Amino acid sequence: xxxxxxxxxxxxxxxxxxxxxxxxxxxxxxxxxxxxxxxxxxxxxxxxxxxxxxxxxxxxxxxxxxxxxxxxxxxxxxxxxxxxxxxxxxxxxxxxxxxxxxxxxxxxxxxxxxxxxxxxxxxxxxxxxxxxxxxxxxxxxxxxxxxxxxxxxxxxxxxxxxxxxxxxxxxxxxxxxxxxxxxxxxxxxxxxxxxxxxxxxxxxxxxxxxxxxxxxxxxxxxxxxxxxxxxxxxxxxxxxxxxxxxxxxxxxxxxxxxxxx
DNA sequence: CGATTATCCTGTGCGC
DNA sequence: TGCGCACAGGATAATC
Numbered sequence: 001x002x003x004x005x006x007x008x009x010x011x012x013x014x015x016x017x018x019x020x021x022x023x024x025x026x027x028x029x030x031x032x033x034x035x036x037x038x039x040x041x042x043x044x045x046x047x048x049x050x051x052x053x054x055x056x057x058x059x060x061x062x063x064x065x066x067x068x069x070x071x072x073x074x075x076x077x078x079x080x081x082x083x084x085x086x087x088x089x090x091x092x093x094x095x096x097x098x099x100x101x102x103x104x105x106x107x108x109x110x111x112x113x114x115x116x117x118x119x120x121x122x123x124x125x126x127x128x129x130x131x132x133x134x135x136x137x138x139x140x141x142x143x144x145x146x147x148x149x150x151x152x153x154x155x156x157x158x159x160x161x162x163x164x165x166x167x168x169x170x171x172x173x174x175x176x177x178x179x180x181x182x183x184x185x186x187x188x189x190x191x192x193x194x195x196x197x198x199x200x201x202x203x204x205x206x207x208x209x210x211x212x213x214x215x216x217x218x219x220x221x222x223x224x225x226x227x228x229x230x231x232x233x234x235x236x237x238x239x240x241x242x243x244x245x246x247x248x249x250x251x252x253x254x255x256x257x258x259x260x261x
Numbered sequence: 262c263g264a265t266t267a268t269c270c271t272g273t274g275c276g277c
Numbered sequence: 278t279g280c281g282c283a284c285a286g287g288a289t290a291a292t293c
Binding site: 158160 | 285286
Binding site: 263265269276 | 279280281282283284285287288289290291292293
């Protein structure tokens with residue numbers, strides 16, 4: 001999504017801001033949010049974990065998190081808004097960037113360049129080198145899956161990718177994070193890079209309800225490459241044993257008992 | 262400290 | 278077809 005935004009919106013000028021949803025703009029009141037964005041030019045496009053960071057020409061940053069069902073859609077301004085369109089940024093060139101979010105868990109806000117709201121986030125998963133991963137693992141006593149999902153430790157890995165990473169690294173999510181052998185840390189590090197890299201290359205995972213779509217409304221295809229996520233009862237692609245589903249902290253966890261140790 | 266539970270929402274798919 | 282229930286890419290606060 002960051003790449004789509006950068007390709008399409010570099011230099012775009014925001015003419016008007018319409019906020020119709022009550023929950024999508026957080027941390028700013030609507031008036032502050034509108035004032036910050038009206039007339040602004042989008043000059044840079046970053047990301048930290050799952051937060052999208054759109055830099056404005058005055059140095060401030062429009063921060064967005066899609067959470068479970070948020071979408072950014074770029075459409076002609078005249079297009080009729082779909083249901084659950086909560087925020088619209090009308091651009092000077094006749095297009096509109098729309099934030100659509102049925103479950104309203106997503107959020108948008110404008111803040112200063114030092115991003116105080118994101119201060120608790122851990123290192124981005126794609127910035128993690130092997131020694132850094134080893135240090136993080138050693139400092140935490142919980143289970144490996146919980147650590148991968150904890151955005152304060154590593155930012156950017158969610159429930160699909162934690163399961164795919166653990167399967168790729170042949171590690172059980174229930175393993176104590178600080179008791180991996182060096183060779184296992186190496187496999188985990190490789191798996192994080194491989195799974196996230198391939199998922200980005202395939203433009204993300206869109207499940208049956210197509211909540212995740214790109215800026216043009218198109219789904220990704222990484223779901224076709226899922227080895228365990230959502231595949232309870234189906235054969236493990238590596239060994240053929242049925243993939244299991246257990247529940248960890250109210251989240252589904254999919255894994256292979258035979259080839260993850 | 263770490264694990265679990267409830268909560269914020271809407272939509273979909275399933276069994277009956 | 279209608280109803281109730283389980284479940285969904287996340288994050289966080291409260292509780293055990």
